[in-house]
Amino acid sequence: MIHVTDNKRRVAIIGGGITGLSxxxxxxxxxxxxxxxxxxVLLEGSHRxxxxxxxxxKDGFIIERGPDSFVDRNHIVLDLxxxxxxxxxxxxxKKAKTYIAVNNKELQPVPKNTILGIPTQIKPFMASSLVSWSGKVRATADLMLPPSRIDGDQSLGKFMRRRFGEEFVQNLIEPFLSGVFSGDIDELSLQATLPILLQYEQEAGSVMRGMRRELTSMDPRTFTEEHNAxxxxxxxxxxDTLVDSLADAFDGQLMKGVRVQSIMQSNEQLCLELNNKSMLTVDGVIxxxxxxxxxxxxxxxxxxxDLKSIPSNTVASVSMIFDEKTLASFDGTDIYMSRNSDYSLTSVTNETKKWPHIAPEGxxxxxxxxGRTGDAAIVELSDSEIEKTVIEDLQQLSGITEQPFKTVxxxxKDSxxxxxIGHVxxxxCAKEKLYETFPTVRLAGNSYEGISLPKCIEQGMNNAEELLKELFK
Incomplete structure:
Protein backbone atom coordinates (compact mmCIF):
# COMPACT_ATOMS: atom_id res chain seq x y z
CA MET A 1 0.00 0.00 0.00
CA ILE A 2 1.28 3.45 -0.92
CA HIS A 3 0.93 5.94 1.97
CA VAL A 4 0.96 9.71 1.89
CA THR A 5 3.65 11.47 3.93
CA ASP A 6 2.70 13.42 7.07
CA ASN A 7 3.59 16.88 5.76
CA LYS A 8 1.95 16.62 2.36
CA ARG A 9 -1.44 16.23 0.81
CA ARG A 10 -1.77 13.80 -2.05
CA VAL A 11 -4.33 14.19 -4.83
CA ALA A 12 -5.17 11.49 -7.34
CA ILE A 13 -6.50 12.42 -10.77
CA ILE A 14 -8.34 9.56 -12.43
CA GLY A 15 -8.25 9.95 -16.22
CA GLY A 16 -5.53 11.35 -18.44
CA GLY A 17 -7.70 13.06 -21.04
CA ILE A 18 -7.68 16.81 -21.55
CA THR A 19 -9.77 17.42 -18.40
CA GLY A 20 -7.49 15.36 -16.16
CA LEU A 21 -4.33 16.86 -17.63
CA SER A 22 -5.72 20.36 -17.20
CA VAL A 41 -0.73 11.11 -8.91
CA LEU A 42 -2.24 10.88 -12.39
CA LEU A 43 -3.79 7.50 -13.27
CA GLU A 44 -4.70 6.65 -16.86
CA GLY A 45 -6.27 3.29 -17.67
CA SER A 46 -4.86 3.12 -21.21
CA HIS A 47 -1.25 3.45 -22.31
CA ARG A 48 -1.64 6.89 -23.86
CA LYS A 58 2.13 10.60 -41.81
CA ASP A 59 3.63 11.51 -45.20
CA GLY A 60 3.11 15.23 -44.61
CA PHE A 61 -0.54 14.87 -43.52
CA ILE A 62 -1.94 15.93 -40.13
CA ILE A 63 -5.09 13.88 -39.50
CA GLU A 64 -7.23 14.40 -36.41
CA ARG A 65 -8.95 11.26 -35.19
CA GLY A 66 -10.93 13.25 -32.63
CA PRO A 67 -11.77 16.97 -32.36
CA ASP A 68 -10.04 18.95 -35.10
CA SER A 69 -10.59 22.50 -33.81
CA PHE A 70 -12.33 24.62 -31.20
CA VAL A 71 -14.00 27.98 -30.58
CA ASP A 72 -12.36 29.87 -27.72
CA ARG A 73 -14.68 32.80 -27.01
CA ASN A 74 -13.50 33.26 -23.42
CA HIS A 75 -9.80 32.62 -24.15
CA ILE A 76 -9.68 29.52 -21.94
CA VAL A 77 -7.46 27.62 -24.37
CA LEU A 78 -5.38 30.69 -25.17
CA ASP A 79 -4.63 31.34 -21.49
CA LEU A 80 -3.55 27.73 -20.95
CA LYS A 94 -8.17 30.73 -43.37
CA LYS A 95 -11.62 30.23 -44.83
CA ALA A 96 -15.05 28.93 -43.91
CA LYS A 97 -18.16 28.56 -46.02
CA THR A 98 -20.97 26.36 -44.77
CA TYR A 99 -23.66 24.53 -46.71
CA ILE A 100 -26.77 22.60 -45.66
CA ALA A 101 -28.09 19.49 -47.41
CA VAL A 102 -31.90 19.68 -47.29
CA ASN A 103 -34.30 17.09 -48.77
CA ASN A 104 -31.49 15.60 -50.90
CA LYS A 105 -31.62 18.65 -53.14
CA GLU A 106 -28.79 20.92 -54.24
CA LEU A 107 -26.62 22.16 -51.40
CA GLN A 108 -27.68 25.54 -50.04
CA PRO A 109 -25.20 28.03 -48.55
CA VAL A 110 -25.88 29.24 -45.03
CA PRO A 111 -26.65 33.00 -44.98
CA LYS A 112 -23.92 35.32 -43.77
CA ASN A 113 -24.01 36.64 -40.21
CA THR A 114 -25.53 33.40 -38.95
CA ILE A 115 -24.53 31.75 -35.68
CA LEU A 116 -25.54 28.12 -35.11
CA GLY A 117 -28.11 28.64 -37.85
CA ILE A 118 -29.63 31.69 -36.14
CA PRO A 119 -29.55 34.87 -38.27
CA THR A 120 -28.31 38.09 -36.70
CA GLN A 121 -29.23 40.17 -39.76
CA ILE A 122 -32.46 39.98 -41.70
CA LYS A 123 -31.32 40.85 -45.25
CA PRO A 124 -28.92 37.92 -45.90
CA PHE A 125 -31.43 35.54 -44.34
CA MET A 126 -34.29 36.77 -46.53
CA ALA A 127 -32.15 36.26 -49.66
CA SER A 128 -31.47 32.62 -48.77
CA SER A 129 -33.16 29.67 -50.50
CA LEU A 130 -32.91 27.40 -47.47
CA VAL A 131 -36.35 28.37 -46.18
CA SER A 132 -39.58 29.25 -48.01
CA TRP A 133 -41.05 32.75 -47.76
CA SER A 134 -43.69 31.58 -45.32
CA GLY A 135 -40.94 29.93 -43.26
CA LYS A 136 -38.92 33.16 -43.27
CA VAL A 137 -41.90 35.23 -42.13
CA ARG A 138 -42.55 32.73 -39.33
CA ALA A 139 -38.89 32.84 -38.25
CA THR A 140 -38.91 36.64 -37.95
CA ALA A 141 -41.74 36.28 -35.42
CA ASP A 142 -38.88 35.75 -32.94
CA LEU A 143 -38.52 39.53 -32.98
CA MET A 144 -42.11 39.98 -31.74
CA LEU A 145 -43.01 36.93 -29.66
CA PRO A 146 -43.08 37.48 -25.88
CA PRO A 147 -40.65 35.53 -23.69
CA SER A 148 -41.80 32.05 -22.71
CA ARG A 149 -43.21 31.45 -19.24
CA ILE A 150 -42.07 27.85 -18.87
CA ASP A 151 -40.76 27.01 -15.42
CA GLY A 152 -37.87 24.59 -15.29
CA ASP A 153 -36.03 22.96 -18.16
CA GLN A 154 -37.28 22.35 -21.69
CA SER A 155 -35.92 20.77 -24.84
CA LEU A 156 -33.72 22.76 -27.17
CA GLY A 157 -36.01 21.78 -30.07
CA LYS A 158 -39.19 22.95 -28.34
CA PHE A 159 -37.66 26.31 -27.51
CA MET A 160 -36.36 26.83 -31.05
CA ARG A 161 -39.64 25.85 -32.70
CA ARG A 162 -41.57 28.26 -30.53
CA ARG A 163 -39.25 31.11 -31.47
CA PHE A 164 -38.63 30.33 -35.16
CA GLY A 165 -41.15 27.79 -36.49
CA GLU A 166 -40.88 24.23 -37.75
CA GLU A 167 -39.43 24.74 -41.25
CA PHE A 168 -36.67 27.09 -40.14
CA VAL A 169 -35.60 24.76 -37.33
CA GLN A 170 -35.67 21.69 -39.56
CA ASN A 171 -33.72 23.23 -42.44
CA LEU A 172 -31.22 25.47 -40.66
CA ILE A 173 -30.95 25.21 -36.89
CA GLU A 174 -31.31 21.45 -36.36
CA PRO A 175 -28.49 20.45 -38.76
CA PHE A 176 -26.08 22.79 -36.95
CA LEU A 177 -27.04 21.86 -33.41
CA SER A 178 -27.23 18.12 -34.11
CA GLY A 179 -23.74 18.38 -35.55
CA VAL A 180 -22.40 20.31 -32.56
CA PHE A 181 -23.97 18.11 -29.87
CA SER A 182 -24.26 14.83 -31.81
CA GLY A 183 -27.80 14.44 -30.53
CA ASP A 184 -31.52 14.97 -31.02
CA ILE A 185 -32.46 18.58 -30.25
CA ASP A 186 -35.92 17.43 -29.12
CA GLU A 187 -34.28 15.48 -26.30
CA LEU A 188 -31.41 17.84 -25.47
CA SER A 189 -31.75 20.26 -22.56
CA LEU A 190 -31.84 23.97 -23.32
CA GLN A 191 -30.58 24.72 -19.80
CA ALA A 192 -27.56 22.41 -20.20
CA THR A 193 -26.59 23.10 -23.82
CA LEU A 194 -27.40 26.71 -24.75
CA PRO A 195 -28.82 28.57 -21.73
CA ILE A 196 -27.58 31.82 -23.30
CA LEU A 197 -30.47 31.60 -25.80
CA LEU A 198 -33.00 31.68 -22.99
CA GLN A 199 -31.15 34.65 -21.53
CA TYR A 200 -31.38 36.47 -24.88
CA GLU A 201 -35.12 35.81 -25.00
CA GLN A 202 -35.74 36.95 -21.43
CA GLU A 203 -33.52 40.03 -21.46
CA ALA A 204 -33.75 41.23 -25.07
CA GLY A 205 -37.19 39.88 -25.91
CA SER A 206 -35.76 38.01 -28.90
CA VAL A 207 -33.02 35.45 -29.55
CA MET A 208 -31.91 37.24 -32.72
CA ARG A 209 -31.90 40.63 -31.04
CA GLY A 210 -29.96 39.37 -28.04
CA MET A 211 -27.37 37.66 -30.22
CA ARG A 212 -26.94 40.77 -32.34
CA ARG A 213 -26.40 42.91 -29.24
CA GLU A 214 -23.72 40.56 -27.97
CA LEU A 215 -21.92 40.60 -31.32
CA THR A 216 -21.74 44.39 -31.37
CA SER A 217 -20.09 44.36 -27.93
CA MET A 218 -17.51 41.70 -28.80
CA ASP A 219 -14.01 41.97 -30.17
CA PRO A 220 -14.65 42.06 -33.96
CA ARG A 221 -11.95 39.44 -34.44
CA THR A 222 -14.01 36.95 -32.45
CA PHE A 223 -16.71 36.82 -35.10
CA THR A 224 -15.94 37.32 -38.76
CA GLU A 225 -18.58 37.91 -41.42
CA GLU A 226 -16.62 36.11 -44.13
CA HIS A 227 -16.18 33.07 -41.91
CA ASN A 228 -19.84 33.17 -40.98
CA ALA A 229 -18.92 31.89 -37.54
CA ASP A 240 -2.37 16.71 -29.42
CA THR A 241 0.23 19.48 -29.20
CA LEU A 242 -1.75 20.56 -26.16
CA VAL A 243 -1.68 17.03 -24.73
CA ASP A 244 2.08 16.70 -25.16
CA SER A 245 2.73 20.10 -23.58
CA LEU A 246 0.55 19.33 -20.57
CA ALA A 247 2.26 15.96 -20.16
CA ASP A 248 5.71 17.60 -20.33
CA ALA A 249 4.66 20.16 -17.71
CA PHE A 250 3.45 17.49 -15.29
CA ASP A 251 5.96 16.80 -12.52
CA GLY A 252 3.92 14.39 -10.41
CA GLN A 253 3.65 10.60 -10.53
CA LEU A 254 2.18 9.20 -13.75
CA MET A 255 0.67 5.71 -13.77
CA LYS A 256 -0.40 4.49 -17.23
CA GLY A 257 -2.27 1.26 -17.79
CA VAL A 258 -3.61 1.43 -14.23
CA ARG A 259 -7.34 1.54 -13.54
CA VAL A 260 -9.07 2.52 -10.35
CA GLN A 261 -11.72 -0.05 -9.45
CA SER A 262 -13.26 1.54 -6.36
CA ILE A 263 -12.90 4.42 -3.90
CA MET A 264 -13.42 3.91 -0.18
CA GLN A 265 -13.08 6.01 2.94
CA SER A 266 -10.05 5.14 5.08
CA ASN A 267 -10.08 7.11 8.34
CA GLU A 268 -9.49 10.73 7.24
CA GLN A 269 -8.23 9.72 3.81
CA LEU A 270 -9.39 7.93 0.68
CA CYS A 271 -8.27 4.50 -0.42
CA LEU A 272 -8.20 3.71 -4.14
CA GLU A 273 -8.31 0.05 -5.14
CA LEU A 274 -6.25 -0.44 -8.31
CA ASN A 275 -6.44 -3.16 -10.93
CA ASN A 276 -2.82 -4.17 -10.24
CA LYS A 277 -3.96 -5.45 -6.82
CA SER A 278 -2.40 -2.51 -4.96
CA MET A 279 -4.01 0.27 -2.94
CA LEU A 280 -3.35 4.01 -3.16
CA THR A 281 -4.07 6.26 -0.17
CA VAL A 282 -4.77 9.91 -0.98
CA ASP A 283 -6.40 12.99 0.51
CA GLY A 284 -8.39 14.10 -2.52
CA VAL A 285 -9.53 12.85 -5.93
CA ILE A 286 -10.56 14.47 -9.20
CA ASP A 306 -28.29 9.52 -11.28
CA LEU A 307 -25.45 9.28 -13.78
CA LYS A 308 -26.81 5.99 -15.13
CA SER A 309 -29.60 7.87 -16.86
CA ILE A 310 -27.20 9.97 -18.96
CA PRO A 311 -27.28 8.46 -22.48
CA SER A 312 -24.25 8.52 -24.77
CA ASN A 313 -24.08 8.37 -28.55
CA THR A 314 -21.61 6.41 -30.64
CA VAL A 315 -20.02 8.23 -33.57
CA ALA A 316 -17.27 7.64 -36.10
CA SER A 317 -15.02 10.05 -37.96
CA VAL A 318 -13.86 9.09 -41.43
CA SER A 319 -10.85 10.95 -42.80
CA MET A 320 -10.30 10.63 -46.57
CA ILE A 321 -7.45 11.90 -48.73
CA PHE A 322 -8.29 12.85 -52.34
CA ASP A 323 -6.62 14.47 -55.30
CA GLU A 324 -7.46 18.17 -54.86
CA LYS A 325 -8.71 18.39 -58.45
CA THR A 326 -11.45 15.89 -57.58
CA LEU A 327 -13.08 18.51 -55.33
CA ALA A 328 -12.38 21.56 -57.45
CA SER A 329 -16.07 22.22 -58.21
CA PHE A 330 -17.02 22.54 -54.53
CA ASP A 331 -16.04 25.79 -52.79
CA GLY A 332 -17.41 25.02 -49.32
CA THR A 333 -15.57 23.99 -46.19
CA ASP A 334 -18.42 22.46 -44.18
CA ILE A 335 -21.65 20.60 -44.98
CA TYR A 336 -24.33 19.73 -42.41
CA MET A 337 -27.15 17.30 -43.18
CA SER A 338 -30.74 17.94 -42.20
CA ARG A 339 -32.73 15.05 -40.79
CA ASN A 340 -35.09 15.13 -43.76
CA SER A 341 -32.26 14.01 -46.05
CA ASP A 342 -31.32 10.38 -46.71
CA TYR A 343 -27.63 10.74 -45.94
CA SER A 344 -25.85 8.56 -43.43
CA LEU A 345 -23.38 11.39 -42.93
CA THR A 346 -24.10 14.04 -40.33
CA SER A 347 -21.38 16.47 -41.45
CA VAL A 348 -18.43 16.85 -43.81
CA THR A 349 -15.47 19.21 -43.47
CA ASN A 350 -12.88 20.01 -46.13
CA GLU A 351 -10.02 20.31 -43.67
CA THR A 352 -7.45 21.50 -46.20
CA LYS A 353 -9.52 24.53 -47.17
CA LYS A 354 -9.66 25.56 -43.52
CA TRP A 355 -6.07 24.58 -42.70
CA PRO A 356 -3.94 24.42 -45.90
CA HIS A 357 -0.83 23.39 -43.94
CA ILE A 358 -2.18 19.96 -42.92
CA ALA A 359 -1.61 18.28 -46.30
CA PRO A 360 0.99 18.36 -49.10
CA GLU A 361 0.12 20.58 -52.06
CA GLY A 362 -2.30 18.99 -54.50
CA GLY A 371 -23.71 8.27 -36.29
CA ARG A 372 -26.96 9.82 -35.08
CA THR A 373 -29.20 9.32 -32.09
CA GLY A 374 -30.95 5.98 -32.65
CA ASP A 375 -28.65 5.04 -35.54
CA ALA A 376 -25.50 3.71 -33.87
CA ALA A 377 -25.59 0.49 -35.92
CA ILE A 378 -23.84 2.14 -38.85
CA VAL A 379 -20.76 2.76 -36.70
CA GLU A 380 -20.55 -0.99 -36.02
CA LEU A 381 -20.00 -1.74 -39.71
CA SER A 382 -16.55 -2.77 -40.94
CA ASP A 383 -14.11 -0.09 -42.08
CA SER A 384 -14.66 -1.03 -45.72
CA GLU A 385 -18.46 -0.86 -45.36
CA ILE A 386 -18.26 2.52 -43.64
CA GLU A 387 -15.92 3.80 -46.36
CA LYS A 388 -18.32 2.61 -49.07
CA THR A 389 -21.29 4.32 -47.35
CA VAL A 390 -19.41 7.59 -46.98
CA ILE A 391 -18.23 7.60 -50.60
CA GLU A 392 -21.78 7.00 -51.84
CA ASP A 393 -22.96 10.01 -49.83
CA LEU A 394 -20.08 12.16 -51.09
CA GLN A 395 -20.87 11.22 -54.68
CA GLN A 396 -24.44 12.39 -54.22
CA LEU A 397 -23.43 15.51 -52.33
CA SER A 398 -20.63 16.87 -54.48
CA GLY A 399 -20.27 14.61 -57.48
CA ILE A 400 -17.03 12.97 -56.35
CA THR A 401 -16.22 10.08 -58.67
CA GLU A 402 -12.67 9.20 -57.64
CA GLN A 403 -11.76 6.86 -54.82
CA PRO A 404 -9.70 8.25 -51.92
CA PHE A 405 -5.99 7.51 -51.74
CA LYS A 406 -6.31 6.69 -48.06
CA THR A 407 -9.08 6.37 -45.48
CA VAL A 408 -8.78 6.47 -41.68
CA LYS A 413 -18.24 4.19 -28.76
CA ASP A 414 -20.60 5.77 -26.21
CA SER A 415 -18.34 8.82 -26.24
CA ILE A 421 -33.86 17.50 -20.19
CA GLY A 422 -33.11 17.87 -16.49
CA HIS A 423 -29.35 17.37 -16.95
CA VAL A 424 -28.29 20.38 -14.87
CA CYS A 429 -27.91 16.33 -7.25
CA ALA A 430 -25.23 13.72 -7.99
CA LYS A 431 -22.43 16.08 -6.95
CA GLU A 432 -24.19 17.11 -3.76
CA LYS A 433 -24.73 13.50 -2.69
CA LEU A 434 -21.11 12.69 -3.50
CA TYR A 435 -19.89 15.65 -1.45
CA GLU A 436 -21.89 14.55 1.59
CA THR A 437 -19.98 11.25 1.69
CA PHE A 438 -16.71 12.22 0.02
CA PRO A 439 -16.10 15.98 0.46
CA THR A 440 -12.66 15.75 -1.17
CA VAL A 441 -13.81 14.03 -4.39
CA ARG A 442 -14.71 16.04 -7.49
CA LEU A 443 -16.26 15.16 -10.88
CA ALA A 444 -15.07 16.81 -14.09
CA GLY A 445 -15.29 16.10 -17.80
CA ASN A 446 -17.52 16.31 -20.85
CA SER A 447 -20.30 14.32 -19.16
CA TYR A 448 -21.13 17.16 -16.80
CA GLU A 449 -20.78 20.84 -17.65
CA GLY A 450 -19.82 21.14 -21.31
CA ILE A 451 -18.48 18.96 -24.10
CA SER A 452 -16.15 21.44 -25.85
CA LEU A 453 -12.39 21.63 -25.37
CA PRO A 454 -12.57 25.00 -23.53
CA LYS A 455 -15.32 23.67 -21.24
CA CYS A 456 -13.31 20.58 -20.35
CA ILE A 457 -10.22 22.68 -19.57
CA GLU A 458 -12.33 25.06 -17.50
CA GLN A 459 -13.78 22.17 -15.50
CA GLY A 460 -10.28 20.87 -14.80
CA MET A 461 -9.24 24.33 -13.60
CA ASN A 462 -12.31 24.96 -11.44
CA ASN A 463 -12.22 21.56 -9.77
CA ALA A 464 -8.51 21.92 -9.03
CA GLU A 465 -9.16 25.23 -7.26
CA GLU A 466 -12.17 23.88 -5.35
CA LEU A 467 -10.31 20.80 -4.14
CA LEU A 468 -7.28 22.76 -2.96
CA LYS A 469 -9.53 25.05 -0.93
CA GLU A 470 -11.11 21.98 0.65
CA LEU A 471 -7.78 20.34 1.44
CA PHE A 472 -5.96 23.40 2.75
CA LYS A 473 -8.77 25.36 4.37
Missing part, protein backbone atom coordinates in the same frame (compact mmCIF):
# COMPACT_ATOMS: atom_id res chain seq x y z
CA UNK A 23 -6.66 19.61 -13.59
CA UNK A 24 -3.12 18.38 -12.95
CA UNK A 25 -1.64 21.53 -14.47
CA UNK A 26 -3.77 23.90 -12.39
CA UNK A 27 -3.20 21.89 -9.21
CA UNK A 28 0.54 22.29 -9.74
CA UNK A 29 0.21 25.96 -10.59
CA UNK A 30 -1.87 26.81 -7.51
CA UNK A 31 0.26 24.66 -5.22
CA UNK A 32 3.39 26.54 -6.29
CA UNK A 33 1.66 29.90 -6.05
CA UNK A 34 0.37 29.30 -2.51
CA UNK A 35 3.25 27.05 -1.37
CA UNK A 36 0.93 24.13 -0.71
CA UNK A 37 2.75 20.87 0.12
CA UNK A 38 1.06 18.82 -2.60
CA UNK A 39 1.79 15.56 -4.35
CA UNK A 40 -0.16 14.59 -7.50
CA UNK A 49 -2.73 10.30 -22.66
CA UNK A 50 -5.11 12.73 -24.33
CA UNK A 51 -8.40 10.84 -24.51
CA UNK A 52 -10.21 11.88 -27.70
CA UNK A 53 -7.42 14.24 -28.76
CA UNK A 54 -5.49 12.02 -31.14
CA UNK A 55 -3.42 13.29 -34.06
CA UNK A 56 -2.04 11.06 -36.80
CA UNK A 57 0.98 12.42 -38.69
CA UNK A 81 -1.52 27.67 -24.17
CA UNK A 82 0.22 30.90 -23.12
CA UNK A 83 1.19 29.42 -19.77
CA UNK A 84 2.53 26.35 -21.55
CA UNK A 85 4.44 28.47 -24.07
CA UNK A 86 2.62 27.09 -27.10
CA UNK A 87 0.32 30.04 -27.87
CA UNK A 88 2.41 30.75 -30.99
CA UNK A 89 1.24 27.37 -32.34
CA UNK A 90 -2.40 28.46 -32.44
CA UNK A 91 -3.78 29.15 -35.91
CA UNK A 92 -7.15 30.45 -37.09
CA UNK A 93 -9.02 29.11 -40.07
CA UNK A 230 -16.97 32.54 -34.39
CA UNK A 231 -13.28 32.26 -35.20
CA UNK A 232 -12.27 28.59 -35.24
CA UNK A 233 -8.78 27.62 -34.10
CA UNK A 234 -6.48 24.65 -33.98
CA UNK A 235 -2.84 23.91 -33.23
CA UNK A 236 -0.54 24.08 -36.25
CA UNK A 237 1.04 20.68 -35.66
CA UNK A 238 -2.12 18.97 -34.45
CA UNK A 239 -4.49 19.07 -31.50
CA UNK A 287 -12.44 11.97 -11.36
CA UNK A 288 -11.97 13.00 -14.98
CA UNK A 289 -13.42 9.92 -16.67
CA UNK A 290 -16.65 9.40 -18.62
CA UNK A 291 -19.67 9.23 -16.32
CA UNK A 292 -20.11 5.49 -16.90
CA UNK A 293 -16.67 4.81 -15.40
CA UNK A 294 -17.16 7.33 -12.58
CA UNK A 295 -20.41 5.70 -11.48
CA UNK A 296 -18.77 2.26 -11.19
CA UNK A 297 -16.23 3.58 -8.66
CA UNK A 298 -19.00 4.03 -6.07
CA UNK A 299 -21.20 1.00 -6.65
CA UNK A 300 -20.57 -0.27 -3.11
CA UNK A 301 -21.83 3.03 -1.67
CA UNK A 302 -24.63 3.26 -4.26
CA UNK A 303 -23.59 6.81 -5.14
CA UNK A 304 -23.86 8.57 -8.52
CA UNK A 305 -26.89 6.47 -9.47
CA UNK A 363 -4.17 16.91 -51.91
CA UNK A 364 -7.49 17.42 -50.13
CA UNK A 365 -8.36 15.97 -46.74
CA UNK A 366 -12.03 15.47 -45.91
CA UNK A 367 -13.28 14.63 -42.44
CA UNK A 368 -16.72 13.01 -42.36
CA UNK A 369 -18.89 12.14 -39.37
CA UNK A 370 -21.52 9.40 -39.15
CA UNK A 409 -11.83 5.35 -39.67
CA UNK A 410 -11.98 6.27 -35.98
CA UNK A 411 -14.80 4.94 -33.80
CA UNK A 412 -15.90 6.57 -30.58
CA UNK A 416 -20.81 11.65 -26.76
CA UNK A 417 -22.82 12.24 -23.56
CA UNK A 418 -26.30 13.60 -24.19
CA UNK A 419 -27.43 16.47 -21.99
CA UNK A 420 -31.10 15.53 -21.92
CA UNK A 425 -30.39 19.30 -11.86
CA UNK A 426 -29.30 15.69 -12.32
CA UNK A 427 -25.61 16.62 -12.16
CA UNK A 428 -26.13 19.01 -9.27
Missing amino acids: AAFYLQEQAKLHHYPLEI LGGKLQTLR ATKLGIDHDLVKT FSVQTFADGM IATPHQAAQKLFEKQELLQ YALLNCYI VSRW MPQYT DRIK
